Structure formats: C-alpha cells, structure tokens
Amino acid sequence: MLFPLLLLICSLSTAQSEIKPDSKITPLLNQGREPAQDSDLQQTCTPDINSVLREMSASLKGELITIKSRAEITENQVKTLKRDGEGFNISHFNTVCFSLSVKRVAFSASLLGTESKNIGPFNTHTPLVYKHVVTNIGNAYNPHTGSFTAPVRGAYHFEFYVYGHHSHPAGAVLVKNGEHIFIAYEHSTSPNAVSSSNGVTLLLEVGDVVFLKLWVNAWIFDNENQHSTFSGHLLFTM
Template structure:
C-alpha cells in the first residue's frame, strides 16, 4: 500500500472517531445548558423571595414600633371617676372630713385610692379634675378641692328653704409626680350620698417632664 492511500485511510478513521465523540458528548452539553438555565431561574426566584422577606420584616418592624407606641400611651393613661354610694345624708361633722368616694366607675392607672379618697399623680403633667355634689337645702354645704394642702376650688350652698341643690366645679392643674388631689367636707356642713350626683373625677391631659 502506498503512503498516500494509508494517509487517506487514517484521515477517514480520524474523522469517524471525531464524529462519534461529538455525538457522544452532545447530549451531555445539552443537559449542562439546561441545568445552568434552571439554576439561573432558581437564583432569580430566591432573590425575589429574599426581597419579599425583607419587605415583610420591614413591615413587621413597623408594626412592632406602633404596638410599642400604643402600649406606652396606655401605660401613661391616667383616668379615674368615683362616687359616694348609700343614698343617705353625709354630715354634718364637728371637723373637716376627707371625702371617700367608694364607688369607683373607672381607675385606669390606679392613681385613685378608694379607701382614702386621695388621688396621687403617678407622673408629672397637666390634669383635669371635676367634682359635684347634691345636698338638701335645709343645711349648709361646703366642699373644698385640695392640691396637697392648698385649697384650689370650693363649692358652697347656704342654708335655704330649697328642698335640694346641686353644685360642681372643675379645674386644670399642673402636678408633679407624687402630688395629691382630694376633696374635703368642711365642718358643720353636709352632702347627700349618691354616686349619681356626688362624685369626683380626673384624668391626665398631657404628660410633662
């Protein structure tokens, strides 16, 4: 066999082997490309999920902040209202008496003591107080509202021919933490025990430092 014929045979064999190799590897290349595409799609989905999770976390943080603000406001809320029950005359007495409003309607913050009749400011701030009374016209009525030991407001009803009278008063007060507010029935005067008409109320308007 001459060299030219041998070279031609070897060339044909090489082309055949190369074709077989390409045909054998082609499916593997296709699979690799598909896997790469799927992996890319999964990465995009994971990135999208991560973004959504971050948005959810940010929203939850905002909700938690709002809840904390509401809880803080509730902790600072101070409201009370109480009356005197019994539907009987109270007084007259020989000495001044602190009014004990024993029927409590509300006492948010527990600043009012139903056993002593005294309100103690839990925080410094501006407070609003009201007090009302009912009495018979045949006797004198004199009720004073105190801040600590200072008279702030007064209700008076002089003896008259009236069968019954009502009175009331109200005030804004700047209180420091620990200040007390209460009502005293003056000596030789009376009121009528009825929570619907003889009562004492107050609430925190604004907290101050």
C-alpha cells in the same frame, strides 16, 4: 511583589533543569564551556529562592498577626454594638410602655354605691372617700382613702359635684397636697335640694396628691343615683 519574583526565579530554575538532559544527548554543543556552569547556576538560584521564601514567610506572618488583631477589634466592636443595641432596645421598650401607660390616666367615682344617706356636718374639714368607683384607668385613684396620686408630671383636670338638702349647706373643697384649691358650696333657705360643682386644671408633679374634704359644718348627700361625684384625668404629660 514577592509572588512574581518567586515565580520568575522558579521558572529560571525549571528551565535550567530541563536543559540538563539535552546537554547529555548533544555533548558537542557544550565543548568549550566551563564544566561547573550548571552547578554554579543551581547554587545561585537555590539561595535566592530560600531568601525569597524567608521574606515571604516573615511577611505572611506579619500580615497574619495584623489580620488577627483586626479580627479581634472587629469582634469586640460587634459585641459592643450588640450590647449597646440590646440596652437601647430594652430602654426604648420600657420608655414606650411607660409612656403608653401614664398617658391613660382617668377616674370617676361617686360618694356612695347603693346606700342613701347624708355625711356630716362636722365642725372641721373632713376628708371624703368616694367608694363607688366607675372608672379607674391607671389605678391612680385609691377608693380606700379617696386620694388621687399623680403617676407622672403633667396637666390634670378635676371636677366634683356636691348635693345636699336645704336644711344645711352642702359644700366640699378640692385639696392638693394639703392646700385648698377650689370649693363648691351651696346653701339655700328654700325647701328644695341644693347642689354645687366646680372644676380645675392643675399641674402635678409625680406623687402629688389630690382629694376632697367636706366643708366645715356642711353636709353632702348621695344614694344609688350617684349625685355627689369626683372625677379627674390626665390631659397631657410635661
């Protein structure tokens, strides 16, 4: 509303200014008028314009302060959104990468590589180390200790096979964190070789350890044909 008022006042002032030269040309038209009429109008118009300008200046100053405040708020919001967006992107990226990596967990190994020999018998349960690694996706199996360590909570499936001679029993037990789970065991009086196998699906927490032990007073045989094996893989995360 300030701008139309200012234009109206300025128009009146301009019109008054344009009348002055004409009044000098036709002095007879001004006879009978008060000589101070023009100056009074100019004095009245000038304070009004100054007042309007002061009001406009104050109003514009207030609006400028408001605009600056809003701009600062918007800038802070943009920075916050950008920071949150970057954090979300990094977190989401790490989550996706971790999910892709842990969903690919599988291993398979045999007891020996090119050697041909028996292991055992021993008078106690003895950990078995399957040294010849065929597959180790995710590197959860350690060929130096023979242990599988769960990288993520989920359901895992394990299978193991034992092979031996008839003169002694052949057997191994699958162990989870020191607890005996399933055993594969075979003993025969015939002159033929013996073998046994077993499998199990386990719910493992992160860091749970699974490995095999040679059964007490049993033995196990392996050679380049890889008769005795240990395998496992992640079925799904939980």
